[in-house]
Amino acid sequence: MASPLRHFFIALSKSPQLQDLIVGFPVSRRAARRFIAGERLEDAIDAIRATNAAGMVATLDFLGEHVHSEAEARANADEYIRALRAIHQARVDANISIKLTGMGLAVDDEFCYQNVRRIVQMAADLGNFVRIDMEDSPVTDRTIAIYRRLRGEFDNTGLVLQAYLFRTESDVCRLMEEGQAHLRLCKGAYDEPPAVAWQEKADVDRSLVSLMKFMLDSRDAYPGTYPALASHDHMIINWTKAYAYTHGITPDRFEFQMLYGIRRDLQQQLADQGYRMRVYIPYGTRWYPYYMRRLAERPANVVFFARAMFGN
Ligand SMILES: Cc1cc2nc3c(=O)[nH]c(=O)nc-3n(C[C@H](O)[C@H](O)[C@H](O)COP(=O)(O)OP(=O)(O)OC[C@H]3O[C@@H](n4cnc5c(N)ncnc54)[C@H](O)[C@@H]3O)c2cc1C
Structure with missing residues (x-):
């Protein structure tokens, strides 16, 4: 997790x-x-259509994080509203994923809330759903606060929590008690310090399994609990499948999620086995930070990138 390469590429992403x-x-x-x-957007709709045709659903990400002006944040929200309409018109099966730093979190929390609220309202009108991605730990509290406030008005929204943060277990518990645990669980993609996050891969993996187990075990005690396992880690995916099977947890009580372009074989296998498989599909011109995080996750991607840039 805390490899120098990861550290380097996440620094470059900024x-x-x-x-x-x-x-x-x-x-x-x-x-x-x-x-x-x-x-x-048309490229993204085509990608969703192909994903649906393969038996999978999608979540759409319009790339554009860390904006610093109201105008940029409003334009991002407008694009999501356009995307929601396009999803509806194309009759494809996809929800959307948003990042609050793209919605004006750097401007002001109230501005950001109102900007996101427009999107969630439009999604509600169209029978769709909005997932709030989780960014780095300086914005975790504010992201959760905005999510809880939205959930006070709408139930068509969910949040992402990251297994590498020490705090996540208590965040999951609290959201489950409040009936707001519509959660995507992932390992975490940013470079977090040892004061707040596990640094070793084994600890992060253990944490992700334990959070998933906790949510699956507590699904009946806490209505509204719905976990999405966002990982390409076949060990954790296999564990989830086996745990669900042996505990009589039907596949409609959870879902798997993976990123566009990663482990397509595994995505297809899960869909063919009857699991709900959601593919995270990013589009837009501001792909640089997202792409750098993908390079940070896997050294082999850096080799691929270097070959593309400089030839063999
Ligand atoms: C749908 C989805 C949404 C996400 N949303 C967020 C979010 O909101 N906030 C956040 O912090 N993080 C998010 N992430 C990223 C996540 O936190 C991890 O950084 C990322 O998924 C890699 O971890 P892993 O669970 O796949 O396990 P890893 O242990 O990193 O990887 C397991 C295996 O997956 C494959 N793999 C993983 N990453 C790559 C890659 N980049 N390229 C090629 N192969 C790869 C490899 O085969 C690897 O051996 C999301 C991930 C997914 C799948």
Whole structure:
């Protein structure tokens, strides 16, 4: 988890200078296409259609995090509203995933809330659902606060929690007690310090399994509890399948989620076995930080990227 490579690429993901350089190269744009459906909404709808045709559902991410002006944040929300309408019109099966730093969290919490509220209202009108992604730990409290406030008005929204954070077990418990545990559980994609997060992969894996087990075990005691396991880790996926099977937990009580372009074989296998499999489909021109996090997760991706950039 805390490998120097991971640290390095996550640091690079925050560099605006490098962003301008990398995004400008046609060859890096082509390399990024492995993980990004395309730059236009139409590309994303095509990717959702193909995903649905393969028996899977989707969640759509319009790329564009860390905006600093009201105008940019409003434009991001407008694009999500356009995306919700396009999903509805195309009759495809997809919800949306949003990041609060793309919705104006840096401007002001109230502004961000109202901006997100517009999207959630539109999703409610169209019978759709909005997932709030989780970003790095300086914004965890504010993200959870906005989620809880939204849940006070709407039930068509869910949150992401990260297994690498020490705090997550108590966040899960509290949200379950409040009946608000519509949660995507993932390992966590940012570079967090030892004061707040597990640093070793084995500890993070253990934490993810334990959170998933807890949510599956408590599903009847706490109405509204619905876990989505967002991981490509076949050991944890197999554990979840076996645990659900031996405890009589039917596949409609949870789902699996994976990122576009990663472990397509496993995605298809789970769908063919009758599990709900949701693919996270990002689109847009601001793919740089998302792409850098994917490089950080797997050294082999860096080799792939270097080959694309510099040839064999
Ligand atoms: C649907 C979805 C939504 C997510 N949302 C969030 C979020 O809101 N906030 C957040 O912090 N994180 C999010 N993540 C990212 C997550 O936290 C991890 O960083 C990421 O999923 C890698 O962890 P892993 O569970 O796949 O396990 P790992 O142990 O990292 O990987 C297990 C195996 O999966 C494959 N794999 C994993 N990553 C890659 C990759 N980049 N390229 C190629 N193969 C790979 C490899 O075969 C690897 O051996 C999300 C992940 C998914 C799947």
